Amino acid sequence: MISIVLGTRPEIIKMSPIIRACREQGLAYEILHTGQHYSYAMDRIFFEQLDLPLPVHNLDAGSGTQGAQTAAILAGVEKVFLRQPPGIVLVQGDTNTVLAGALAAAKLHIPVGHVEAGLRSFDRSMPEEINRVVADHIADQLYAPTPVSCRNLLREGIARERIIVTGNTIVDAVMQNIRIARSKVHPLDDIGLEPQGYFLATAHRAENVDDPVRLGEILEGLRMVSTGFGLPVVFPMHPRTRKMIREFSLTTEGIEVMDPLGYLEFLVLESMAALLLTDSGGVQEEGCILNVPCVTLRDNTERPETIDAGANMLAGTHPAKIRSAVDLMMQRARTWENPFGDGEAALRILAACIQNGTL
16 A cells, blocks of 8 residues: 655645546555644645545644654654555655655655655755755655756765656646646636736745845845836735734735635646746746746755756845846746656656555
8 A cells, every 4th residue: 555645735736646646546545644734624625626535644733843843743654654554655845744754654664755856955954955855865765856856866875776767746736737727716817817917926935934134125026026017926925924024014015915825726827927936846846837937036946957947047035136037037938848757757656666566
């Protein structure tokens, strides 16, 4: 049996193609939801919208410090695995759920497969970087999305036979979920926007939103972009970001702030935007796949393939640099080649599980 461990909405999105492939191939699997970001009750609608089976196990670990949250997930996952050890545990990405799920399985001598292995920002101040490095070094199978991520793993001394270049399941997810989204939701009509007639912004990373200088610079940069191009900057705002703006007494004047959107609505908005401004790794990838240019509000990225392809540019948070990067990206033809694969990563991952005798 495959245990698919997830705890955040980005993980649900990127694991959705694997879940669907398991179902289509008749493989035994179950979903373990840690509740890292939201409770299972809040995420239930997410599974239903994406036509996914509901989790078998729900830990509701909740928030807390890095250590407290990781420990709660580790203890809960271990308890589940002790009752019924799976043939392999699949984790995805770089969250506390990934670290705790991989560690619990490894200590119980259960094989671990790491989906999206080998991504590196080379910035150990980011907790995500520590999570993914540790997960990679204790995983038995490492599903690297690109040759770049494969080379990162090899440089760290990981044996080549443990690494399988599969493509990224985000391609599978975007291709599958955009069809669902366009049949179910129509956010441009609801908000009153025209295709290519707006910029779409997101910001949620602690290094940006917990720093009054960087957050203030981002907001000023977004205002400069909106004024310079005469287009609205639509900003579905994460609750944490909204809270910090209030605490720092910053203003969002000149920016179209709205409540967070559902994944399907956001995916459609992404696909129709003139350009994306974000500090999210997933949005960088989705923009590249959807042929929508992106400006990343960070000083580094673990998705360098998007920059090499010409789909993305690092701007940091200085307002003038944000405006300059948008100017350059708006002039760039949307003719880049998607570097993340052909949409069959999930099938390759399951084939690797079967071939290595873990199922």
